[in-house]
Each structure stands twice: as C-alpha cells, then as structure tokens.
Amino acid sequence: MQAGIRRQLAAIRAAFPKEGLLPRKSGYSRLTHFDDRKSLADLEQLAASAVCFQRACNQLYQLSVKGKQPEWVARYPRR
Secondary structure, rough: OOOHHHHHHHHHHHHHOOOOOOOOOOOOOOOOOOOOOHHHHHHHHHHHHHHHHHHHHHHHHHHOOOOOOOOHHHHHHOO
C-alpha cells in the first residue's frame, strides 16, 4: 500500500470518536430499530446494492486470475 494512502487511512481512523459512531444503548442495537418504513426500505436497497457490488468484485477477481481481466486485480492487496 502506498505511504500516502496509509497516512490518509490513519487520519480517518484517528478522527473517529473513541466511543464509536453510534451511541450504545443497553438491551438493543440501534441498527435493528427503525422509526419508519422508509428508513428500512432505504437500508434494504443499500444492502441489495452492496451484494451486487460484492458479486461484481468477486467476478472481476476470478476473471483476473484466469487472465481474462488485468492481472493487477488479482495481485491487489487484500485485508
């Protein structure tokens, strides 16, 4: 990974509040509670888009391994 990107990631991580992004409440998770159906529908749409993106990334990687897409994709560092 390039040094510039590492510095940017370190700066982003340092900017996160120590207590986290969402306040913690005992007994339930805020992510499972929605005040309205629109919020839930938006989250479901976002999740569906994330699944499509993940599938496309996997397909690109597999094609790269087979030599049908640029080889740098398969060599790209993963975490």
